[in-house]
Amino acid sequence: DTAVSQTPKYLVTQMGNDKSIKCEQNLGHDTMYWYKQDSKKFLKIMFSYNNKELIINETVPNRFSPKSPDKAHLNLHINSLELGDSAVYFCASSQGVGAGGYYEQYFGPGTRLTVT
Amino acid sequence: ILNVEQSPQSLHVQEGDSTNFTCSFPSSNFYALHWYRWETAKSPEALFVMTLNGDEKKKGRISATLNTKEGYSYLYIKGSQPEDSATYLCAENTDKLIFGTGTRLQVFP
Numbered sequence: 108d109t110a111v112s113q114t115p116k117y118l119v120t121q122m123g124n125d126k127s128i129k130c131e132q133n134l135g136h137d138t139m140y141w142y143k144q145d146s147k148k149f150l151k152i153m154f155s156y157n158n159k160e161l162i163i164n165e166t167v168p169n170r171f172s173p174k175s176p177d178k179a180h181l182n183l184h185i186n187s188l189e190l191g192d193s194a195v196y197f198c199a200s201s202q203g204v205g206a207g208g209y210y211e212q213y214f215g216p217g218t219r220l221t222v223t
Numbered sequence: 224i225l226n227v228e229q230s231p232q233s234l235h236v237q238e239g240d241s242t243n244f245t246c247s248f249p250s251s252n253f254y255a256l257h258w259y260r261w262e263t264a265k266s267p268e269a270l271f272v273m274t275l276n277g278d279e280k281k282k283g284r285i286s287a288t289l290n291t292k293e294g295y296s297y298l299y300i301k302g303s304q305p306e307d308s309a310t311y312l313c314a315e316n317t318d319k320l321i322f323g324t325g326t327r328l329q330v331f332p
């Protein structure tokens with residue numbers, strides 16, 4: 108039974124399209140995150156939600172909008188996709204409030220987005 | 224140090240060798256230091272979360288130490304095995320996790 112799942116695993120789309128990536132965790136965690144793995148393989152935080160409330164919003168284009176319908180789900184919607192959005196996006200979750208702090212984070216398998 | 228830095232970038236060792244690598248981080252505004260193991264085609268998995276200066280943690284053959292005053296952590300692997308091959312990431316928590324670029328370890332049989 109997967110702890111943190113993401114769909115789809117691969118997403119190939121054209122510039123200008125709107126797409127969503129879904130994330131679900133069955134660990135009962137309060138906090139969920141979206142990370143982007145950039146071209147240099149860095150993992151960078153994009154957003155963090157705690158109990159459906161946005162608590163971290165990094166400098167991310169406003170074409171990216173997270174939505175948390177409940178604390179087990181955190182979806183990422185991207186409008187007007189650009190070539191530079193091509194990356195692997197990881198969802199994660201942890202107990203507690205904030206950016207993970209004293210609690211380890213559990214990562215999903217990643218979604219490889221390719222914009223052509 | 225302004226960023227989380229890891230060294231070396233990559234490491235090749237023979238099975239049975241012991242190895243260690245370094246994570247350096249800005250030591251102001253420190254809350255916690257995380258270590259993750261990231262195998263190819265998988266997702267990062269937590270190894271340790273350390274918070275106190277002088278902390279030492281151990282999981283099997285892998286251990287880690289923390290020096291918050293000078294801003295570094297060491298990860299040690301005793302008697303490396305091929306299944307230890309992975310990228311080892313550290314991340315400093317200030318108000319969010321800042322990851323280093325990782326140390327890629329390959330263990331040859």
